[in-house]
Amino acid sequence: MYQRDLTPAEIESYQQDGVVLVKNAVDPSWIGTLIEFADKQLNSPSTLSNDGNPGKETGRMFTDRYLWRNSDVIYDYISQSGCARLAAQAMQSQSARFYFDHLLVKKRDTSTPTPWHQDVPYWPFRGKQIASIWLALTPVTVEGSGLEFVRGSHKTEQFYLPEAFGSSGAKVNSWTGTGEGIPCPDIESDRSSFDIVGNDLEPGDALLFSAWTLHGAPGNSSSTQDRYAISTRWLGDDAIWDPRPGTDPSVNPAEVRAKAGESPSDNAIFPRFY
Numbered sequence: 001m002y003q004r005d006l007t008p009a010e011i012e013s014y015q016q017d018g019v020v021l022v023k024n025a026v027d028p029s030w031i032g033t034l035i036e037f038a039d040k041q042l043n044s045p046s047t048l049s050n051d052g053n054p055g056k057e058t059g060r061m062f063t064d065r066y067l068w069r070n071s072d073v074i075y076d077y078i079s080q081s082g083c084a085r086l087a088a089q090a091m092q093s094q095s096a097r098f099y100f101d102h103l104l105v106k107k108r109d110t111s112t113p114t115p116w117h118q119d120v121p122y123w124p125f126r127g128k129q130i131a132s133i134w135l136a137l138t139p140v141t142v143e144g145s146g147l148e149f150v151r152g153s154h155k156t157e158q159f160y161l162p163e164a165f166g167s168s169g170a171k172v173n174s175w176t177g178t179g180e181g182i183p184c185p186d187i188e189s190d191r192s193s194f195d196i197v198g199n200d201l202e203p204g205d206a207l208l209f210s211a212w213t214l215h216g217a218p219g220n221s222s223s224t225q226d227r228y229a230i231s232t233r234w235l236g237d238d239a240i241w242d243p244r245p246g247t248d249p250s251v252n253p254a255e256v257r258a259k260a261g262e263s264p265s266d267n268a269i270f271p272r273f274y
């Protein structure tokens with residue numbers, strides 16, 4: 001099965017901008033498999049899902065997470081697609097451990113934006129070598145809810161306070177807003193003051209970005225094209241377990257064998273795939 005390496009230019013873009021577009025990031029055979037999986041998940045969400053309009057074909061922002069725990073499809077994807085290698089190469093890390101998967105669907109005609117945010121304050125980790133690979137499963141334009149990034153914003157040491165995604169998110173993720181950080185700047189009202197980049201993607205293209213890079217997405221204004229994507233989250237050499245108050249409690253700290261401040265060398269919960 002096809003796996004690819006990052007080019008030196010792609011690694012440089014990631015290091016300088018905090019995000020890089022990776023064309024044809026994974027073997028095309030993953031796309032149909034993952035869409036089929038996503039459709040099943042939309043019909044039968046897990047307890048960690050956030051569903052803005054259950055069962056509907058429009059006006060629905062849907063997220064679900066940690067699906068690798070129960071799904072062979074997702075386990076195969078995270079272990080065999082080559083994403084671990086792509087993440088390690090971008091982060092310039094010797095290793096890549098898996099943190100979690102995140103299915104992100106915005107059905108057509110869904111006005112709900114993804115708020116501008118930075119990932120690392122949401123997560124019980126600290127470190128500069130932490131990254132996500134957001135894989136497009138459908139064609140994506142910025143108008144169709146493609147991700148946008150503030151170029152270079154990963155170079156900060158500042159944490160921005162986590163915010164829930166969508167109105168339903170505040171209920172299911174009540175821990176957001178209670179952790180470390182200052183409010184995120186109001187980027188949307190002042191877009192020209194920020195160096196914002198966004199890309200159109202074909203299925204199989206991915207955005208590989210640092211957990212420190214500010215990013216968000218508009219609603220899906222297409223009346224014909226649903227937006228399906230899956231993010232996988234990767235921990236590099238310098239990531240340390242840091243279960244601070246106000247971070248995502250979906251990994252039970254009592255089950256993690258690493259101590260706070262240590263590298264998460266726990267293959268059952270954070271498997272090393274590179």
Ligand SMILES: O=C(O)CCC(=O)C(=O)O
Pocket residue numbers: 102104114119132134147215216217229231
């Ligand atoms: O897909 C989206 O709308 C948001 C994705 C995101 O923020 C992420 O993958 O970190």
